[in-house]
Amino acid sequence: MKTAYYAIGLRCNLRCIFCPCSEEQPDYKYFTLEELKDTIEETLKVKDIDNFLLSGGEPTIQKSFIPIVEYICQEKKRPLSLLTNAIVFSKNKFLERFLSAVGNSKFEMVTAVHNHIPEKHDYLTQTKGSFEKTLTGLKNCVSSGINTSVKYNIVNYNYKDLPEFIDFVYETFPDEVGLILCNIDISGFARKNKDVIPVSFEKSNPYIEKALDKVIKYMNNGWKRNVRIFTTPLCTLDPYYWYFINKSTKDDVAAYRSPDVIEENSKLMFDFPSGTGTPFDECKDCKVIDICPGSWESYAEYYGTGFLRPVN
Amino acid sequence: MKKVEVFSKKLNKSFTVSLADSCKEGKGGTTYTDLYTGKADVKDQSLKLINDWDSWVNQGWSNWGAICV
Numbered sequence: 001m002k003t004a005y006y007a008i009g010l011r012c013n014l015r016c017i018f019c020p021c022s023e024e025q026p027d028y029k030y031f032t033l034e035e036l037k038d039t040i041e042e043t044l045k046v047k048d049i050d051n052f053l054l055s056g057g058e059p060t061i062q063k064s065f066i067p068i069v070e071y072i073c074q075e076k077k078r079p080l081s082l083l084t085n086a087i088v089f090s091k092n093k094f095l096e097r098f099l100s101a102v103g104n105s106k107f108e109m110v111t112a113v114h115n116h117i118p119e120k121h122d123y124l125t126q127t128k129g130s131f132e133k134t135l136t137g138l139k140n141c142v143s144s145g146i147n148t149s150v151k152y153n154i155v156n157y158n159y160k161d162l163p164e165f166i167d168f169v170y171e172t173f174p175d176e177v178g179l180i181l182c183n184i185d186i187s188g189f190a191r192k193n194k195d196v197i198p199v200s201f202e203k204s205n206p207y208i209e210k211a212l213d214k215v216i217k218y219m220n221n222g223w224k225r226n227v228r229i230f231t232t233p234l235c236t237l238d239p240y241y242w243y244f245i246n247k248s249t250k251d252d253v254a255a256y257r258s259p260d261v262i263e264e265n266s267k268l269m270f271d272f273p274s275g276t277g278t279p280f281d282e283c284k285d286c287k288v289i290d291i292c293p294g295s296w297e298s299y300a301e302y303y304g305t306g307f308l309r310p311v312n
Numbered sequence: 313m314k315k316v317e318v319f320s321k322k323l324n325k326s327f328t329v330s331l332a333d334s335c336k337e338g339k340g341g342t343t344y345t346d347l348y349t350g351k352a353d354v355k356d357q358s359l360k361l362i363n364d365w366d367s368w369v370n371q372g373w374s375n376w377g378a379i380c381v
C-alpha cells in the first residue's frame with residue numbers, strides 16, 4: 001500500500017498540547033490549490049500511488065480542502081484518507097458539500113478522541129467544547145456511511161483511562177467504526193510538556209492489556225470492531241495480545257509534503273522516513289523483526305533502548 | 313513460514329506463532345480468535361499471526377482481515 005501524504009495547511013481549530021502545529025505562528029503556512037495539484041502530478045510521475053492521505057493542521061478548514069478532495073476523488077479516481085478532528089462535519093451543510101466532492105470514491109477518515117471524559121479531551125485539545133463538537137461531527141459521518149476510525153493517542157495524561165474508553169467506544173459507535181490505539185512521537189515539542197505527554201511502555205502497556213481484555217470480551221459477545229495498536233513493539237506486550245498490533249507501516253509513505261517556514265523543508269519528498277521502526281542493534285537478531293512495527297525512534301532517544309526484549 | 317516459540321505470562325504457557333505473509337498461507341490451524349474464545353487449546357498448536365492490515369485503508373471495517381480462519 002503506497003500512500004502520498006500531504007499536510008495541506010498548518011492552521012487548526014484546536015490547540016492540542018502534543019501537536020507542533022499548536023505553537024503560535026504569526027503566519028500559518030499552507031499550500032494553494034494550484035500547488036497541491038502540481039504536487040499530485042509530480043508525485044504520480046514518480047510513484048505508483050495507491051491512495052492519498054490529507055492532514056494538516058486541520059485539513060478541513062483550509063481553503064483548498066473541498067476542491068482538492070474533488071480533484072483526488074473525481075479526476076484522479078484514487079482512494080482518499082483524511083486525518084481530521086471532524087469538527088466541521090458537525091455542520092450538515094459542510095458534510096453534504098464534502099460528500100459530493102468525494103462522490104463514489106473510496107474514502108476513510110481517522111479522528112482522535114483523547115478521552116471519554118469531555119473535560120479531559122478538552123484539556124488535551126486546549127479548546128473548551130471540542131469534545132462535543134468532534135463527537136457530533138463523527139456521528140454525522142458515521143450516519144452518512146463514511147468509513148470512520150477513532151484514534152486514541154496514548155499519553156501520560158490519559159493512559160489509565162484506556163480501559164474505560166473502550167466501553168465508551170463500544171457504547172457510542174457501531175461496529176463499523178474502527179479503533180486505533182496509538183503511541184505518539186515524543187518530538188522536541190512533546191517533550192516540552194513532560195508531565196502530560198511522554199509515557200513509558202512499562203507504565204502504559206498494563207492498561208493497554210486491560211483494555212484489550214475488554215475488547216476480547218466484546219469480540220466474544222459477537223462484536224466485530226477492528227481494533228489496532230500502532231507503534232508498539234511486539235516485545236513490550238504479552239504475545240497473547242499480538243493479534244492487535246499493526247504491522248510496520250514504515251515503507252508506506254511513498255511521498256510526503258508539508259508546508260514549512262523554511263522553503264527547503266516544504267519540498268515534495270519521496271520515501272520519507274516515518275521516524276518509526278526497528279533500527280536498534282537489539283532488534284537485529286530478533287525473530288519477529290519482519291512483522292514488528294517497532295517504536296518511535298524518538299521514544300528510544302528519550303527512554304533509551306532498555307525496553308527492548310528481542311525474541312530469540 | 314517462519315515459526316517462533318513465545319511465552320505468554322497471561323496464559324502461563326508457551327505457544328508457537330507462525331509468521332505468514334498472506335492470508336492464503338495462513339489458512340487453517342488455530343487462530344487468535346480460537347485463543348480468545350478458549351475454543352482451542354493452543355499448547356501444541358501453531359497460532360497463525362497474519363497481521364498485514366491492509367484494511368485500515370478502505371477495505372471495510374467489518375473485515376477482520378488480519379487473521380485467517
Ligand code: SF4
Pocket residue numbers: 233234235236278282283286287288289292293294295308309310311
Ligand atoms: S526487539 Fe525489536 S524487532 Fe524484536 S520485538 Fe522488540 S522492537 Fe520488535
